Amino acid sequence: MAPPSSRRPGFSRRAQYGLFIGYVVAVAGILFAILLLVIAAIDPRGFAAVRGAALDATAPISRGASAVGGFFSDLWSGIGHYWRAGSKNAEMSRELAGARRQLVRAQALEFENRRLRQLIGVAAETQDEVTVARIVGSTWTSGRRFATLSAGTQSGVAVGQPVRAPEGLIGRIVETGRWASRVLLVTDGASNVPVRLVRDGTPGLAVGRGDGTLAIRTLEIGPNRFRRGDLVVTSGIGGIFPPGIPVAQVIRIDDDLAIARPVADPGRSDFAIVQRIYQPAATGELEQSPEEQTAPVTVAEPPPASGPTAPQTPAPRQQSPSYQPALQRPQAPVREQPR
Amino acid sequence: MSRIAGSTGEVARRDMRRRFVPVGSTMAASLLALLPFVPAAPLVPEVALLVVIAWRLLRPEIWPAHMALGLGLFNDLVAGHPLGQSVALWTMIFLTCDYVDSWLGFRDYWMDWLIAAAAILLHAFAAWYIAVLMGSGIEFAVLAPQTIAGILAYPFVARLVLGLDRWRLPR
Numbered sequence: 131m132a133p134p135s136s137r138r139p140g141f142s143r144r145a146q147y148g149l150f151i152g153y154v155v156a157v158a159g160i161l162f163a164i165l166l167l168v169i170a171a172i173d174p175r176g177f178a179a180v181r182g183a184a185l186d187a188t189a190p191i192s193r194g195a196s197a198v199g200g201f202f203s204d205l206w207s208g209i210g211h212y213w214r215a216g217s218k219n220a221e222m223s224r225e226l227a228g229a230r231r232q233l234v235r236a237q238a239l240e241f242e243n244r245r246l247r248q249l250i251g252v253a254a255e256t257q258d259e260v261t262v263a264r265i266v267g268s269t270w271t272s273g274r275r276f277a278t279l280s281a282g283t284q285s286g287v288a289v290g291q292p293v294r295a296p297e298g299l300i301g302r303i304v305e306t307g308r309w310a311s312r313v314l315l316v317t318d319g320a321s322n323v324p325v326r327l328v329r330d331g332t333p334g335l336a337v338g339r340g341d342g343t344l345a346i347r348t349l350e351i352g353p354n355r356f357r358r359g360d361l362v363v364t365s366g367i368g369g370i371f372p373p374g375i376p377v378a379q380v381i382r383i384d385d386d387l388a389i390a391r392p393v394a395d396p397g398r399s400d401f402a403i404v405q406r407i408y409q410p411a412a413t414g415e416l417e418q419s420p421e422e423q424t425a426p427v428t429v430a431e432p433p434p435a436s437g438p439t440a441p442q443t444p445a446p447r448q449q450s451p452s453y454q455p456a457l458q459r460p461q462a463p464v465r466e467q468p469r
Numbered sequence: 470m471s472r473i474a475g476s477t478g479e480v481a482r483r484d485m486r487r488r489f490v491p492v493g494s495t496m497a498a499s500l501l502a503l504l505p506f507v508p509a510a511p512l513v514p515e516v517a518l519l520v521v522i523a524w525r526l527l528r529p530e531i532w533p534a535h536m537a538l539g540l541g542l543f544n545d546l547v548a549g550h551p552l553g554q555s556v557a558l559w560t561m562i563f564l565t566c567d568y569v570d571s572w573l574g575f576r577d578y579w580m581d582w583l584i585a586a587a588a589i590l591l592h593a594f595a596a597w598y599i600a601v602l603m604g605s606g607i608e609f610a611v612l613a614p615q616t617i618a619g620i621l622a623y624p625f626v627a628r629l630v631l632g633l634d635r636w637r638l639p640r
Binding site: 149163165180181185188191269273276278319395 | 500501502503504505506507508509510511513514515516517533534535537538541546547548549550551552553554556557560561563564567596597599600601602603604605606607608611612615
């Protein structure tokens with residue numbers, strides 16, 4: 131098929147100029163788009179109004195389609211379960227046995243946690259939920275992992291708030307519209323969740339890998355403490371995510387990394403719970419340095435440092451200077467190079 | 470269906486169809502991103518990109534290069550990409566296609582597929598690099614299944630676009 135000769139529109143000066151101006155417009159448009167991208171990279175909340183409006187306009191379509199889509203995805207996974215019934219059964223029995231053991235440990239930890247918290251005077255912030263909403267879509271056409279939530283600023287949703295399912299953590303709000311908002315899933319490459327190992331409290335940082343798994347970097351030097359089947363929960367460091375929300379289960383050990391699969395699947399959870407930011411002083415930090423938005427760990431500096439920047443911060447709760455020192459020091463180098 | 474329009478209304482309708490089917494089908498493909506799937510990993514290719522490449526390769530004369538600016542902006546807003554990603558990349562694809570057309574002078578089915586494959590691959594790489602700049606430090610290998618699926622799906626999309634084009638221009 132020979133392309134028509136519209137690329138060289140004959141000897142007409144007018145047509146030639148028209149074509150030339152078309153190219154000028156195209157190149158100018160590209161430069162403008164690159165400028166937009168640069169602005170978006172520097173300030174992730176730059177076009178919040180436009181993107182929020184687009185979110186509001188498109189979310190109803192997803193909401194309407196989600197009933198149909200849910201049926202098909204259930205059908206599909208149903209077929210998958212049928213094929214893998216035997217191995218699935220064995221795997222689940224194994225998991226159940228492990229889960230029982232972990233439950234006992236968790237209860238012991240819970241008790242100890244409460245006792246220690248009373249000891250050092252960390253008051254549990256109000257953890258009531260902001261709203262309960264449905265996950266109606268995602269950015270499945272790109273390499274990023276965002277989900278669309280059917281609640282926005284009208285329901286009190288704000289940027290930074292953690293989102294969880296009954297089973298575990300889903301992610302964090304990054305964009306809000308009036309009736310819809312966008313969630314950065316924990317599996318996205320830009321998501322860093324400070325976690326700790328349920329078994330012995332080893333701290334770590336769960337970074338998304340983009341393919342549905344998380345890489346957990348331990349913050350301690352020494353042999354890898356994570357083992358296959360280990361459960362990690364949020365540690366509460368950073369002040370965004372409340373502590374104790376299950377995040378992921380380790381499926382593989384890669385040298386000094388632990389590869390884990392999230393316990394909550396946002397594609398299959400019926401409802402997502404939007405929670406308040408664990409320690410609201412964290413948002414003050416976020417607004418001042420938007421480029422550090424992807425690293426909620428940064429706000430886990432010792433309280434005296436964050437005192438002057440966020441005047442509304444109450445008196446430092448962690449009186450003991452030796453409180454979790456291992457968690458706080460090694461975080462800076464981890465943040466500098468996410469990969 | 471009669472090949473000759475019977476009335477003024479019919480003429481107007483056919484004219485609308487002739488004008489707006491390419492734009493409408495591309496925007497509809499962008500809207501596919503709103504389907505309520507939340508997959509764990511990127512596997513499904515971006516259909517809007519395939520459709521826009523297919524239209525561009527099938528009918529080089531209907532769109533000037535700057536048409537991709539508007540289509541890309543719509544896709545960015547709907548699909549939730551960083552604002553400007555599709556605007557820049559789609560327009561670059563159009564300009565490159567213009568250049569390739571003026572350079573080749575002739576292309577057949579396999580050349581179309583090759584050009585589309587190169588465009589999809591470069592688009593995936595650029596989108597990955599933009600994501601890295603935005604703070605998402607994933608490996609490019611994660612996007613490989615999606616890219617390969619896009620390259621393999623191109624002939625089907627091209628066939629679909631060809632069907633739409635035939636419906637658009639009844640003769």
